[in-house]
Structure formats: structure tokens, C-alpha cells
Amino acid sequence: MGKAIRTKKWSRRLKVLAAALLTAGCLQVPAYAAGNDGQLIRVALFANLGSTYKSTTPMITLESAGEWSLQSGGAANASLPSGQARFSADGFRVKVLETADFKTAAAAAKLLQASADKPLLYTASFNGKTLYQLYTGNYGTAALAAQAVTRVQKTAAAQLAGQQPVVTGSERLSTGTYSSLQEAEAVQANLLSAGFTAYPVLLLNGSSQGYTVWVGEASSAAELDSLKQQVEASAAGISLSPVGNSAGLIIRQDAGLSLDALKTAPHYTIAGSDAKVLVQGTGSGIKVVERSQRIYRGDMEVSIVNGDLALVNVVPLEKYLYSVVGAEVYSSWPAEALKVQAVAARSYALQQGERFKIANVVDTTLSQAYNGMNSENDKVTSAVNATAGEVIKSGGKIVEAVFSSNAGGQTAHPSEVWNSGNGLFTNVDSRGDQSAQAGLHTWYHVLLNTGVSGYIREDNVKEVTTKTEAGLSKVTVTAQNTNVRPIPLIQSNVEPVAKINPGTEVVVLAKVAQSNDYAWVRGPFTSAQLVKTLQGKTTNAVPSSISTLEVTKRGPSGRALEVTANGQPLTVKYGDTYRSALGGLPSTLFDIAGTGSYTVLGADGKKVSKTGSQGAPVLSASGTGSSSSNALVVMSADGQARAVTQGQTFMFIGQGNGHGLGLSQWGAKGMADEGYDYQTILKHYYQNATIVKE
Template sequence: MNVTTNVNTTLKKWKQTLWLLPVVILLAGTLPQSSYAATPSVDNEKVRVGLFLDVGNTYSSIVPVVNVKSAGSLSVGQSKTGVVDSWLSIGNQASFGIDGYRVKVLETADFTTAAAGIKLLQSTSDKPIVFSASKNGGTVYQLYTGMYSSKAAATTGASRVASTVRSILNGQTPAVKGGFHLSAGSYATEAQANAGLATVSAAGLDGFVAITKSGGALAYNVWVGEEADAASLASIKSVAATSLPDITLTTVSSTQAVLIKRTNVTSSITSPSPIDHYMVSGTDVKMMLQGNDSGTQVTERSARTYRGDFEISNYNGQLAWINVLPMEEYLYSVVGGEVSASWPAEALKAQAVAARSYARFQEQGSKFKIADVVDTTLSQAYNGVSAEDKRIIAAVDATAGEIVTKNNKVIEAIFSANSGGASADPSEVWNGGGDVFVSVVSKEDAASQAALKNWYHVLLDNGKSGYVREDNVKLSGKKTSAGLDYMTVTAKNTNVRPLPVVQSNVSMVGQMNPGDQAVVLELLPESNSYQWIRGPFTSAQILATLKGKTTASLPSTITSIQVSQRGPSGRVTEIKVNGAVVKVKYPDVFRSALNSLPSTLFDVVNTANYVVVGSNNDQNEMPAAGTVILGASGQGTGSSSTVILNGDGVARVTEAGGFLFTGNGNGHGLGMSQWGAKGMADKGSNYKQILQHYYNNVQITKG
């Protein structure tokens, strides 16, 4: 169904179709042809959320260490086939890492030297961590960087690091380290192991306590060395045999599940602040940090607190940190991260069911390998307990287990922030998606601007244009020769902004005082997720963002941007630059390719050559007959900053060579519109009606 004619546009007089697209919650371009799969697994109680994980181009969020704390006691154990064997209590604070490839940068008895290394490295790609250890009867501080995905990557990193910290190396050479170790004995208690470790350290060797479990009992082992390969380990064994002639050294099996315990002093650069650090060691070993009712705070994730447990492993040579928790508790946060708790209950319920369906669908795939979803909008926004609210919890509980299905299979219920008046057809987004998604009218999207002020678009005496909010404006009663109103302001130093929205980090166009005069070009709503303005962008800015997004040959200068094709909802599916088609992998790429536009439901305004395709694909080039060019004085002009006034009295000002984008919506536009759901709920629709409006021929089922 073509819904273009049902969408209100702000530039109708210009024969432009204005819309925009919602927030992406799915990796662009990955939507399968069939967006429903397998029998719904509604009895699956757990969801696996990747917080830190490296799966290549699909998702990469890497840290060398994760620091945690809790109001209650935490414990850790080994995870096997979904069952956790608890090992030990670790108190309420600790840090975790993996026994992967790393670089030992230097060792020093002076903490200030180690702290200087932290400062030199912390802004680079080689992330620092400092451990303290006893050696030769004193305390030393060992500066490392990592982790690295391979020995080769670590070798390259060592060279980089040597250059970065050359001023503090004092003759030392950064060396690649890894997971090859020797065992110097096993003990029943940690105290006994520490005594054995003291012997190793007194000989000047690197040693650690390594915790294992066998036959239901923990063992505390003393390990020597941390080498990157077998040859280096053999060399260490030869040295250790001379230094420790009474100790039998054996090579540690790489398949053994181990927690290496060290002391992390990285958190403060003023003085050592030690916390216990655990390194997960062993091929394919997974450890589980078990949380408690107080939640677990993760420092490296903006110090957010999370429910559930955390699986810790080495995946692709990097630390993998997976939050494992009940689906419904996951949704308490997801729904709160996606929409406001103040919204109507039926909108919250619709979001809960859509989010649950999306997560269930992802559980059946392998996109994130060892995780079902990740915690960003690449999947769904998941920010821990801070996003929870009693109204959201009530909405999730009221729909517990409910999912959206088609043909008895859960659908990939993707959604976006605002459809801009019409949801997208799959052909307008990622070229596919099956028959779950069709373009439907979504006029309730306008709810996003219901409480917002209007703004006057004005042309100042100096030829610049900008926006002033309506509550600061007073019309003078005078008009230009072309019939446009003059205005002034009601307060001193009133800001004239580059876009109709308050932006604290953007420079003002200028300021006005009472009595100052400007020409009113138009009155329009505050830029928001339903209706927006971006730009004007220069040719250079557009060329910079187009690079890498298209296979087309780009010109040295852009003189025109033409919308040459639109899809069923009016979204842009093809553009021409200087008359040549710009080829992209799929239409949604245009959002990022054109300087991060909110959606592809847009029009382009440029003075040099303005061509658009209307809802019926008729092409019109502007300036056209009946067009008047005005300057700031209200008189005809040919200056670089001009007002284009068409035969119906609609005005638009642009800078010569600049490209202004006007549109509707925020995000890709496929599936449920969150603001549309809110608007429908405001008008009395229930959550099932909302879901069945946005997803084609579906059922709401509960397992």
C-alpha cells in the first residue's frame, strides 16, 4: 500500500515530500528475508547480553580489565553447559581479565614511574594495567598493556609501546607475555600457596597463585612464568631450575580451568590502591561472576549496576563479558532505556512485547556468537537497573512471556523512535525483511512535538538566517514588499540559533535586542524526532561523509543533490549528485552518507540546482517560474545569502553552495514506531492493537 499521500509535509508548496526515520536497533543491512524463525522459545528464562565482546565487524567493544563492586558479597565459579560450579567468595570488589597475549612494559620499585606509564598510555590503543607483586624481598610494580588478539599483534604492540613510554623505560625492553606457565607446587590453602610463592619471588622470578578445582576441592597452585610460547617457557624453566634447585617444575596444561590471582593497583595514579584481580585461564574456559540482590556495578560501563550474573571468558583473544539474567529482568531495563516511563501503560506494554520478541528471535541466531544481544542500540538499549521504573516493571510483568508471532514463529520485532508519519517498507531500508513489515500510516508520530514550542525562521539585517523561539518574538505589524512579516524580540540578548532547537554546544548565528528588525520566513515546530532540519552542509562536508559509503565516483565539488527515487512510504531510495546516481548497498545508508541525517524521509534544498521527486515521482527544478529572490532588506537581490519565495508565498533561505535537509522521523522506520505507539495509546488503543497495526498479520501469543 502506498501511504505517501497520507503524510503531512511542511514543504508541500515546494512539491517536496518530507519524512524521517527512527533510531536503528539492528545492525544495518542484516535483516533477513524472512523476519520470523523457529518455534517461539518462550520458556527460555535467560538472555545473554554482551557488554564487552569482540566478534569482528559485527560488534567490537574491548577493554583489558573489568572492575566490579557490590553492596553485597560476590562469588565466582566455573560455568559448564549452563550450570555454575561455585568456587569462592571474592568479597564486594574485584577486577577481572584473561590470561591472553599482553606486553610487560616495565617493572619498577617506584610507583610514580608506573603511574607515569599509565598516563602516557591511557589515551592510546595500548591500554595499561599495573600489578603489584613481592620480589626480592620488596614490592615491585609491573606495568602491562593489552590484551592482544594474537602473538603477532602483541609483538607489534610492544614496538608501539616502547616508543610511547621510551622516556621511562630506563633500559628495559617491553616484552610479549602470554598463557604458558610452569607449576611449582599445589597447596590446600591460599596461605600455604603464598608461602610457596614467597620462595619463588625471593629468587627474582615472576610467580602467581593460580586457583583450580578438582574432586570438589579447591587447590592453590604456585605458577612461575607467563610466556608467549613454548620456547620462551623452556628458557624460563632452565633459569628457574638453577634458582630453585629443590623445586620440581612442570608445564601447566592449557586446557585446565584456572583463576590466576594478582593484585591490581591501576585505579589510582597518586598512590597504590590494591584490589584483587582474577585472570581467567584455560582453553574455552568460562567463569561466572555470581551477583546478588544488590546488583553488580561495572566501572567500565559508566559505573552502571546490573542484575544477574556475568560470564567471563577469552573470545577471539579478548575479554568477553556477558551479562546473563532472566529475560523479564532484562526487559525491566530495556523498556526503560527505549521509552519514557511516563508514557501510557499500553505503550509500555507494546514496547515490552516487541522487545521480548526481538530478544527471543536473536536467541535463535548467531549474530553475536556467544551473546544473544548486546547492550547498545545495535540490539536494544540496555543500561542496567538505572533505567528501571515501577511503571515499566508493571508493564513487563503484565505481559510476561508474551511475544509477537507469525505462523507460530516469533518475529524479529524491530522498532524505531519515530516513523515520521509512515512506517518504512523493507525495500526502503535494507532491501528485505519478508512480509512482517509493510508501510502503514503512522500519523500519531506527531505526538513527539505536541508539547514543543514553535520557532520563527528569520533573516537578519546582516544577511544571516537563524531561528528564534516563538515566546521571544513580537511581530511588528510591518511587511516587506514581498509580503513577509517583520519581527523583533521581547528580551535583551535573545539568541538566534542555527537550527530550531536549543543546542548548548553549537555557536549562535547572532543575538537580537528589542527594536532590532528581522524578516520572518516561516513558523515551524521545534526540530524533533517527528520533524527536523539539518544543515546547511557544504559540498566538502557531504563529500567527506559520502566517501566509503558508495561505489560511485564522486566529483571534486557537489553543485546539486537530487532526490531521484522514493519508496512506498516516501523514503529516499536513490539520489543523484551532479546528475549522476550515487549507488549504495541499501537505502538506509543514505542516513550516514549524508552527514548523519535522522532518517531517509527527507528533502534537499540547495540554491544552485534544486530538484526533488514528489509523491507521484514528478520532477521539479527550482528556482522555477514565479520565484522571487529576496535579501534581508526585503528587496530583490542576487547575494550569496538569499531567500527563495515561490508563487504561493512560501519562503526558504539558503547559503549559496550549501545543502539544507528537511525531513520527518528518526531512525530506520521499519516496524513499530515508538512515538506512534505512544500516540495510539494516548487515543485509547491497547498494546495488542498497537502491535498488530505496525506488524503485518501477526498474533500476540504466550508460551
């Protein structure tokens, strides 16, 4: 219960806003005009679009260094003060407490920040006293909000001082419409004096104009009926009607921007499934706090979609590309490679149409990486400007110019990704992909006497003069507790397989490049890990345990089309699905090595699969010829060595990063290094296509 605090300056701005809205009739999604900025594109930053895309947040905090505005569908707009403004969606919440002590409210909010019940802290004024109102939510249903009451009560018990958290909802009563904010505030004051929760609301319905006052925050129709009787009995001359699904902005003041000190900002609660507002940006851009504090060009459209807040950045296409190109590739790359990415990204964006209903694209790699102004760079901007308007066309239509980071030396054929083919995408040589390895460390694949194998980076290794009887080199390390990694890559979230000290000699199995976008190693994966990650991703049953795993069918570029476990195919809808099904592999251009098994070619030409426990006459880790140690070393006819352990796990050795279809970004970089221009590179990766300036 209470009335939003407003400074005189903010009150004046709201009055200006009221006049502008009355002129325009309502606040709606504008009929956007391209103006001098050219074609606009809509980028979803937050939205709940079901299986198509889901990235949600309970709050959207926008910030501008300069004066900005809320804009209506017409030419009218109203300025807002610099700083922050917050938006939330109306719905079921838990009202945790109401107190005159900011420290108490802030302490409770801090406790809740670390929980699943995210806090909202408002400041309000009632009968000359400042109050702080703490809520959590939203929750999808009243039942979920009721469950949250128990959690909240337990988490913030020390600050509640006997108050009981209660469920609130979006069932409200309307007092009618008013032509000015002042009229609405006068009605609100009467209701507050009578002891009822009431807030001024900016109406967004096309059939309504101006302001109203909404009373209550009931969670059910029965509760609303009871409230109606109480209000009409206590406040003479007020006629109330249910708000229903009316669209509006509930105007409040947010006190939760900094819980260490009171720092208020306007807070708009958006109500009604059709409610939409446009926040118009300035030259300095709009910061979105919940999107990693990134700053964006253009405008921000805030709405409610499927019950959740949605945020769409409406930005000129060419300026959108300034960010996309800078996010997708390195700005240090040759200018021709940057131009390649600019034309491909422009073509991809324009081909999407209304794929995401409220937006053309999203800001993740589901579409194209987009980080706002944070990923812009002068070199990238120059490349975009140099190719302004240029798109890739085939058959008179703009091409969906898909691309991936690295094709691993050979781009994918559509049949390896989508189970189909066409004349535009085919597998072509992509030798420039190897440029991803330039300047990277070499790693030693080593075997310890304990039977453990792993990788040590070259700058931690010192070669010794002794060798095994089979001629394999040995090394030691140069520092105490040197990590032996499971793959040739430092992974901060993965524990080393062992630590060794100087003087401890280990056998060198191989020297390999550090895992990168071109060549990589992943694993080791146990049977249990693979069974878990395969669940739900295959169209047939997954075995309860995996003893053998191999690629049994490959496509034109060598990518896996069929993987077999225990002799039975693991069928998937699309070949590219194997990437996620097998633990998040960079690409499907891979081989599989079972660490506990190996194949022997007999004199009769037959291949026999053996395991490390079968006592085959192979060289041991110590080089003595014994087969009884924890791990064996098997050597191929060409002198390649690998360890065979007693327990079976699986290593994936592959090339490329991404689906591999269409443009290879690293391949384009490699070709640009060799002197090819951007149009030649594009035509190499997109067959039977032309580059056209639209």
C-alpha cells in the same frame, strides 16, 4: 617479579574457593538452569565479534555491595568479599616500572591514563618488601607492544628513575598441579627467592584440577627456552613445562582502583582462549564500572573472545525486559504503550537465537537498548509483569518484532529498508507519531542582512511592526548575543551561525517546530562534507564535488529509494543506508533543499534551475527587489519563502526517526493516548500476527 599481597581474610576465601573448585573439577561456563527465574537471556556488554559487534575494554571491574561468588559448572561456589574485583586478559604488555614508592607508581599511572597506553598497577610482596608494578596494555602483537615502549618511556620519563620499560608476554612455564592454594604458594615462594617472576594460578581446564604456579612472562618462544634453563638450574627439584594455551586465572592484587590512595582488590588475569568464569550476582546486583557504573541483575560471564575480554550478562528474560522497556521508551507514557514495548521487546529478544555466538543480544540499539537496573521503573515493571510470556507470532513462529522511535506518520515498507517485502511488515498509517511534538518550542527561521539564515527559538524573539515589501514579518531579539542556530535545535557541540543583539531586525522566512523525532531539519552540509561521508557507503563512485542533490525515487511510504548527485544516482545496498551515507540523518523520509539554487516554472511549463548568482528577478533580503545581495528570498505561489545563498549547501527536511519498519514507539504512545489497548496497537503495526502467551 613478586608475590600477590593477601590479607588473612582474603587468603581464607581463596582456600574456600579452592575446595569448591576441586569439588566441581574446574571453572567453566555453567550449564545454566532457569530455576525459578524462568528463561535466561545472554546479553553481551563487551565483546570483539568482528564485523558483527565490537565493543572492547582492557579491564573489567565488577563491584557488589554484598557477598558474591565465582561459580563453577556444578552446584559448588565460593564466596568473595564485598567490594571490587578486576579482570583482564593475558597478552602482550609493557612493564613500565617496579618501585617501593606508591606515590611514584601512582603518578606514572595517572600520566598514562590520559594516553592510549592504559595502565595496570599491581601491588606485590617480595622478601618482606611491598612493591608496586606498573604495566600498560594489552597489545595485539609483540611489535605493537615494542612501539608502546617508546611512547610509555616518553610519557612517564619523570617517574622511571633510570628503569627501562620492557615488553612482556604470555609465554610461561608451569610447575605442575597442586591440590591446594597453600602448596602452590610454597612453590611460588621458592621461585621468588630465586629471583623469578611467579604467580599462583587457578586452573580452568576440564582435564586439570586445582592450582599451579606459572613462571615468567616471556614474549617469545626463544625467551621462554632461556628462562626454562635458568629456572631449572637455580631451583632444584622443579620440573617445568610450557603453559601453551592452558586456561587459568592468574591471581594478583590490584592497587590501581584509586590512584590517590592505596586501595587494593583481587585481580584475575584470564589466560587461554577457552577460559571462562561466571561471577554470580546478589539481590543488589553487580556494578560494571567500565559500563558507565551501571548495575545489572543476574550473573556476569567473563571470557576471552578473539583475543579481547568479553563480558556477558546472564539474566532472566523478564528482568532483562524491566531494563529494556525503561531504556527504549519513557516511563511516563500510558501503560498500554509500555505493554506494547514489553511484548515487542520480548518477541525480538526470543527470535534472535544465537545471533551473537556468545550471546543472544547486545546491550546497544544494534539489538535493544539495555542499561541494567539504572533504567528500571515501577510503571515499566508493572507493564512487563502484566504481559509476562506474551509474544507476537505469525505463521507459528515468533516474530522479529523490529521497531523504531518514530515512523514520521507512515511506517516503512520492507522494500524501503531491506529491498524485500512480506506480509508481516507493510506501510501503515502512524498518525500518533505527531505526539512527539507536543509541548515543544516553535522556532523562527530568519534571514539576516548579511545573507546568513538560521533559527532562533521563540522565547528569544520579539516581533516588530515593520514588514518587507513582500509582506514578510520582521523580528528582533530580547537579549544580547542571542544565538542564531543552523537548525531549529540547540546543539551544544555545534557553533551558532551568527549572534545578534536587540534592535537588529531580521526577516522571518517561516515558523517551524523544534526538531524532534517526528519532524526535523539537518544541515547545512557542504559538498566536501557530503563527499566525505558518502565514501565507502555507495556501490558506485562518489563525485569529487556535488552541485545538485535530489531524491529521484521513493518507496510506498515516501522514503528515499534513490538519491541523485549531479544527475547520477548514488546507489546503496539498502535504501536505509542513505541515513548514514548522508551525514547521519534520522530517517530516509526527507526532502533536500539546496541553499544556493531554486527552480523557476516558466510560462511554457518548463522548469529551470537557477542559482543565487544568476541575477533572477526575485525579492532580496532587504525587500528592495535587488538581486545583488549575499542572499535572495524566493517565494512560492502559496507564499512560502526561503533564502537562496551564493554558496551551495544542502539542507535535509524530514520526518521520523529510525528505519521506520514495524512498530513506531511514538505512534504506539499516540494510539494509547487515544484509548487503544496494547493488543490492538500491536496488531496495527504487525499485520497478520497474533499475540500468544508462551
